[in-house]
Amino acid sequence: MGSSTSKEKLESDVTQNAEETFSSEKREDLWAIIIALGIFVCSLLFPDQVFNFFRDVLYFF
């Protein structure tokens, strides 16, 4: 009885753990698309400024 309960608890923990972790994978994917689209929009509107910021301004040498 005790081992059956602990097995069910383990299975439930595994499922929950996997779902939470996989949910974070989906979150990463969605944020990746949002960030890339944000950069795309900025580059559409201000291409020279975006280029200069990432190629020159961010460097102090």
Add this chain to the structure above:
Amino acid sequence: MKYLKHLFVADCQKYIPGFLFCLIFAYLGMNLDRLISNYHSEGIGWATFLYESAQMNYVAILLLGGILIRNTLPIPKALLPGIAIARPIIKPGIIILGVHYVWADVVRVGSVGLVLTAIFIFGTAVIVMWFCKRWGVSDGLGGIMGAGTGVCGVSAIIATSPVVKANPLEMAYAIGTILLFGTLMLFTMPYIGNSISLSESQFGAWSALAILNTAQLVAAAEWYGTEALNTAVLINVARIMFLPLVVLFALWFYVLRAGNQESAQKINKWHLVRDKFPIFILGFFLFVLLNSMNIESLGGPGVVGSPFWAMNAVYTWCFAIGFAGIGLSISIDDMKKAGGTAFTIGMTASAVKMVLGLIVVLVIGSQLLRVTGV
């Protein structure tokens, strides 16, 4: 709408300190790279040695520096959650890299990549699962180890774990094995590639076949050169598209084949494929499509003043933040979690895959694997 609920977490403040730490580290690493590059251009001996002989560019600086910091300095636990979320910043970099390709590249290199990855993925998965079953490794650990060594490492382990009912300790073992192998390969493959004069496109294909973790293979390929990166990313995209199929294969191998119809009926196969699909590659294909359409107002990575030219300046920074996260995440103590029979099988299969991958790319040659971008 269903995915929107995944966007935010309740306690996002805990990620801020570690993420800021990675941003600062990436910033310093990129500037150190620029400094060495400038001195190298001026012909200063030590800088030329570091830049050319030791290949000490921003990839090496951030990875090696990160490992050194993580394993020698007392990193506060409050920084760890933020460090963990820096690694996936590589994904927007991969999406932006879509502007480097046209459909002709996707069809040519992607087709080769699809065939190679299909053979290597399912070959490795079947062999690892079979040996694990034969040598008494639990279905949970054998299943995730087979998926992890076959397809894209950590993501495959996470995606397969509910199907084969792996427990958290087994997941830690499998992830430890994959990351340990990837770390070893990340630091040795670029030197092996150089020593046998492997072309950049061949190295890119080799790293995409041999290194299991997306972030680590991007790091190894970027370390080797831009052409290597272009080929590696395209073949990796082909590889991770197989992820849902590998999960279905694990379902068949451990549940259906074993005659456990009751468990199998509880799983909706279509939902399984849909939920495991790595959606960020849709963003990558969007930019490949836009670049292939030759839209004048978007230009291209080489067209000065165009939007795609501007975007091309950004992806290196995304990678730098991700590499800072990888370096700072590599803890020797965590690596010690890997062990046992499954570890031996996983490491051996990965090593064999690496050697076979090298032979295959040498046979195929550079031409078929080269991304032209035009």
